[in-house]
Amino acid sequence: MQNLISSAPSRRRCTEQRCISLLQSATSLPRLLQALAFLLKCGNQSNLLVLTRFAAAAAILGPGAAAAAATLLFSPSFSPLHLYDSFLLNTSLQSLSPSPLHPLPIFSLMLRLQLPPNHFTFPFLLKAISATPSPLASASLVHCSALRFGFAGDSFVQNTLIHAYASAGGAGLESARKVFGESPKTSPITFSAMIGGYVLHGRSNDAIVLFRQMQYAGIQPDYVTIMTALSACIDLGALDLAQWISSFVAKENIPKTLCLCNALVDALAKCGDVDGALEVFDQMLERNIISWTSVIDGLAMHSRGMEAVRMFETMKASGVKPDAVAFIGVLKACSHGCLVSDGRHYFASMTTEFGFEPRIEHYGCMVDLFSRAGMVEEAMEFVRAMPIKPNPVVWRTLIAACRIHGNLQLGENVTKRLIKEEPLYGSNYVLLSNFYALSKRWEKKWEIRYTMGQQEMCKVPGFSMLELNGEIYDFVAGGEKLSRHQEIYEMVEEIAKKLKRAGYVPTTSEMLLDIDDEDKEDALHWHSEKLAIAFALLKTLPGTRIRILKNLRVCGDCHSATKFISKVYQREIVVRDRSRFHCFKDGACSCKDFW
DNA sequence: CTAGGGTTAG
Numbered sequence: 166m167q168n169l170i171s172s173a174p175s176r177r178r179c180t181e182q183r184c185i186s187l188l189q190s191a192t193s194l195p196r197l198l199q200a201l202a203f204l205l206k207c208g209n210q211s212n213l214l215v216l217t218r219f220a221a222a223a224a225i226l227g228p229g230a231a232a233a234a235a236t237l238l239f240s241p242s243f244s245p246l247h248l249y250d251s252f253l254l255n256t257s258l259q260s261l262s263p264s265p266l267h268p269l270p271i272f273s274l275m276l277r278l279q280l281p282p283n284h285f286t287f288p289f290l291l292k293a294i295s296a297t298p299s300p301l302a303s304a305s306l307v308h309c310s311a312l313r314f315g316f317a318g319d320s321f322v323q324n325t326l327i328h329a330y331a332s333a334g335g336a337g338l339e340s341a342r343k344v345f346g347e348s349p350k351t352s353p354i355t356f357s358a359m360i361g362g363y364v365l366h367g368r369s370n371d372a373i374v375l376f377r378q379m380q381y382a383g384i385q386p387d388y389v390t391i392m393t394a395l396s397a398c399i400d401l402g403a404l405d406l407a408q409w410i411s412s413f414v415a416k417e418n419i420p421k422t423l424c425l426c427n428a429l430v431d432a433l434a435k436c437g438d439v440d441g442a443l444e445v446f447d448q449m450l451e452r453n454i455i456s457w458t459s460v461i462d463g464l465a466m467h468s469r470g471m472e473a474v475r476m477f478e479t480m481k482a483s484g485v486k487p488d489a490v491a492f493i494g495v496l497k498a499c500s501h502g503c504l505v506s507d508g509r510h511y512f513a514s515m516t517t518e519f520g521f522e523p524r525i526e527h528y529g530c531m532v533d534l535f536s537r538a539g540m541v542e543e544a545m546e547f548v549r550a551m552p553i554k555p556n557p558v559v560w561r562t563l564i565a566a567c568r569i570h571g572n573l574q575l576g577e578n579v580t581k582r583l584i585k586e587e588p589l590y591g592s593n594y595v596l597l598s599n600f601y602a603l604s605k606r607w608e609k610k611w612e613i614r615y616t617m618g619q620q621e622m623c624k625v626p627g628f629s630m631l632e633l634n635g636e637i638y639d640f641v642a643g644g645e646k647l648s649r650h651q652e653i654y655e656m657v658e659e660i661a662k663k664l665k666r667a668g669y670v671p672t673t674s675e676m677l678l679d680i681d682d683e684d685k686e687d688a689l690h691w692h693s694e695k696l697a698i699a700f701a702l703l704k705t706l707p708g709t710r711i712r713i714l715k716n717l718r719v720c721g722d723c724h725s726a727t728k729f730i731s732k733v734y735q736r737e738i739v740v741r742d743r744s745r746f747h748c749f750k751d752g753a754c755s756c757k758d759f760w
Numbered sequence: 761c762t763a764g765g766g767t768t769a770g
Contacts, residue, residue, distance in 0.1 A: 256761065288762045324763040357764035389765050396766090424766050431767065455767045462767070490768045497769065529769035562770055718770080744770065 184215045188222040194230040197222055198237075213256065220257035224270050231270040232277075239278050251280050258289040268293035269303055272310075284319050287311050291325035301333035305340065323348045324355050331362020338362055353379075353387040361393045369400035370637060385417075388425045395432035401630060401637055402714035402741050404436040411441060427455050434463025437712060437739055437746060454488055461494040466745045468755050470502015477511075489524060496530035500537055501745055503759050508534040529559050536566030537759045545575065557587050564596055569721070573604050591617060592625065629693040630714045631701055638700065640693040656699035657691075660730060669729040672722040692723050694740060702734060710737040718743050728752050 184204050191197035201219050209215045216238060223234030238253065254275045258268050272290055275282060282290075287307065294303045308326055311317045317326075323344055330341035345351075345359045356379045363372035376394045379386060386394070391410055398407040411429055414421065426449045433442035446452070446460045457480040464473035477495040481487065487495070492515055499508030512531055515521045528551050535544035544563055548555050560583040567576025577600040584593045594617050601610035629640045694713050701711040719727075719742055731738050732752035740747045748755035 252761075259761070285762050292763075319762095321763050326763095328764065352763090354764045359764090361764060387764090392765055427766055453767095458767045460767095488767095493768050500769085524769090526769040531769090533769065558770055565770075 184209060184212075185218050188215070188218045191222060191226075194223070194226055194233060197226065197230065197234070201237075213253065217253060217256040217260050220254065220271060221260045224257070224267070227270070232274055235271070235274040235278060239280075251275065251283050251286060254280060255283070255285045255289055258286065258293055267297055267303075269306070272307070276310075282310070282314055282316070284316055284321065287316050287319070287322045288325045291322070291329040295325075295329045295332040299333065300329050301335070301337045301340075304329040304333060304337065308340075308344075318349075320348065320350050320352070320355070324352075324358050327355065327358040327362070331358060332365070334362075334366035338366060338368070351382070351384065353384060353390045356384065356386070357390045357393050360390065360397070364393060364396045364400065367400070369397035372397040373401070373403065373406065388419055388422055391419065392425055392428040395428045398432050399435045401632070402436050402712065403632055403637070404438060404712060405632060405635055407432045407436040408438060408441060411445065421449075423449075423451050423453060423456070427453075427459055430456060430463065431459040434459065434466065435741075437741065439463050439467045439469065452483075452485070454485055454491055457485055458488075458491045458494045461491065461498060465494060465498035465501050467748075468501055468745070468757065468759075470498045470504050470507075473498030473502070474504065474507055487519065489521060489527070492521070492523075493526050493530060496527060496534065500530055500534035501756070501759060503538050503757070505534060505538050505540070525553055525556055525559070528553065528555070529562060532559050532562045536562055539566075539570050541566050541570050541572045541575065545579075557583060557590075560586075561596070565718075568596075568599060568603070573600055576600050577604075625717065627693050627715065627717045629697040629716075631697045632712060633701065633704055638697070640697040640700070642691050642693050642696075652703065653696055653699050656703050657695060660695075660699060660702070663733050664726060664729045667729055667733050669726060672725060692720065694719065694723050695726065698727065698730060698738065702730075702736070707735070710739065712739045712741075714741045716743065719747060724754065724758075728754055 184207075187200045187204065188197065191200050197219070204215055204219075220231070220234055220238065224231040235254075254271055257271050268290055272282075272286075275286070287310075290307055291304065294300045294307060297303065304326065307329070308317070311322055311326070316322050326344050327341045327348075330337040330344065341359060341362050345355065348355055356375065360372045360375050360379075363369065363375065373394065376386070376390070376397070379390070391414065395407060395410060397403070398410070411433060413419075414425065414429065419425070426445060429445045430442045430449075433439070433445065442460060442463050446456060449456060457476070461473045461476050461480075464470070464476060473495060477487070477491070477498075480491070492511065495511050496508055499505070499511065508531065512523065512527065515523050515527065528547075531547055532544050535541070535547060541563075544566060548559060548563060551559075560579055564576050564579050564583070567573070567579065577597065580593065580597045580600060584597060587593055594613050598610045598613040601607070601613065627642055631638045631640065694715055697713050698711060701713070705711065719740060724747070727738055727740065727747070727749045729752065730736065731749035738749040740749070745756065
């Protein structure tokens with residue numbers, strides 16, 4: 166008896182599941198039709214799920230197959246299916262999301278069969294379009310269609326339209342903004358769609374401006390808007406805003422969902438407030454692997470490797486099984502904290518204790534672990550013994566170690582090998598020319614620079630950002646974007662003099678120019694973070710902590726200069742690198758010079 | 761039957 170009751174629904178589910186996989190596995194239209202015929206024989210005439218999956222499977226095969234399928238489905242001989250009309254096609258559209266399959270064939274069929282789209286059609290359609298590779302053209306096509314059918318004023322349509330346009334980036338963002346501006350009713354959803362689009366395409370400044378406007382307009386952000394705004398904070402290192410959001414969440418009646426708390430932990434840590442992140446983490450009622458990974462990664466970024474390792478152990482003890490990403494976190498903590506033996510232990514435990522096959526990222530962490538610790542030969546040996554092919558990232562890790570630890574010959578060889586693999590990537594040639602400069606082979610260096618010029622390859626320009634009183638300031642080397650540059654350059658000169666008196670010796674070896682030493686020193690002063698620090702020293706009261714964010718890694722000279730500045734000017738200076746934090750205080754850096 | 765979203769080596 167018990168058996169009968171429990172097996173009946175499960176058998177039906179199983180059949181349906183089988184239908185779907187049968188349809189999805191069809192590789193051509195004839196096979197698909199064959200599959201459908203079989204399913205109909207099993208009595209699926211009115212099973213909507215099966216029929217919509219059939220339509221979706223046909224759409225995957227291409228417009229021709231989709232047309233044939235729809236003609237079949239909606240032909241009179243297939244009655245009474247035509248009663249489903251738009252509903253069937255809407256559901257087909259829905260079933261395409263979030264897979265990246267193109268929904269337009271289904272939509273055009275719908276029009277061809279003169280089935281009128283209704284107000285469910287456009288959101289489904291636009292949602293599916295957002296997930297396709299280049300949604301701009303499709304979005305504007307559907308936009309026109311929505312206007313023609315009189316659905317452009319529907320708020321669901323507007324929100325999905327903003328999302329679809331914004332997903333395209335570039336000009337799509339402007340189209341999205343236009344729809345956004347024309348939307349009469351704005352909800353947190355409208356704002357999330359627009360803000361999310363900005364964040365997705367690297368315009369986090371615009372995202373935050375809009376987030377502020379939202380509050381100004383009296384619209385209460387909900388948890389999705391907040392998570393989106395937190396992503397923008399991460400991009401910009403906007404600590405003030407991240408902390409403000411954190412307290413906002415604490416005092417307002419916003420559901421503290423697992424997702425939201427994870428986003429808060431991640432954002433606070435990445436904006437420089439690990440202790441704030443730990444506080445949120447401690448108060449969480451429920452934690453998943455992402456919560457643990459975020460907090461471990463946050464500790465790793467701040468050189469708190471031992472704590473990260475303890476956290477990893479606590480996680481295991483609390484019954485959460487580490488996954489591949491969590492291992493990346495703990496291995497990163499070991500390499501940034503110079504915990505070589507712990508790193509070895511965790512790497513080994515991946516296979517012995519948890520049965521994972523380490524991925525290239527894990528091998529990369531190990532190479533970094535040995536490299537930072539100065540064990541360059543060991544790192545090279547590790548790469549040689551790797552069972553998977555090292556990728557360019559691994560090579561670059563090793564190359565960075567060779568440069569820092571002075572293994573010039575090895576570095577040069579590895580860089581040449583990298584260039585063979587990636588001949589079109591400009592930065593690789595810069596790396597090679599660096600080694601030539603370090604070994605003072607200027608002709609070789611100029612040869613490379615010449616080749617680069619010929620092929621129009623260039624270096625990623627470095628920039629720094631600084632947040633002062635809620636405003637974000639940009640600095641690029643040379644500083645031509647700044648209106649007050651004269652003042653800043655004078656400050657840079659003054660800093661240089663003071664540092665020299667304090668015993669600072671500029672490191673010129675990282676410069677690529679073979680000009681005389683004095684000029685080299687000059688050129689080093691223009692690195693974007695030096696400009697940012699000078700500006701911050703001018704604009705803030707003594708004792709204020711200075712926070713800088715960079716797109717590249719800190720160069721050796723800036724690192725030692727900043728250590729001196731922190732002592733001479735008695736300031737705490739926090740620099741967020743590409744991958745970690747440096748907290749300069751009293752002439753020392755929290756990274757203990759491992760970076 | 762409708763909309764916006766989270767951790768990942770350098």
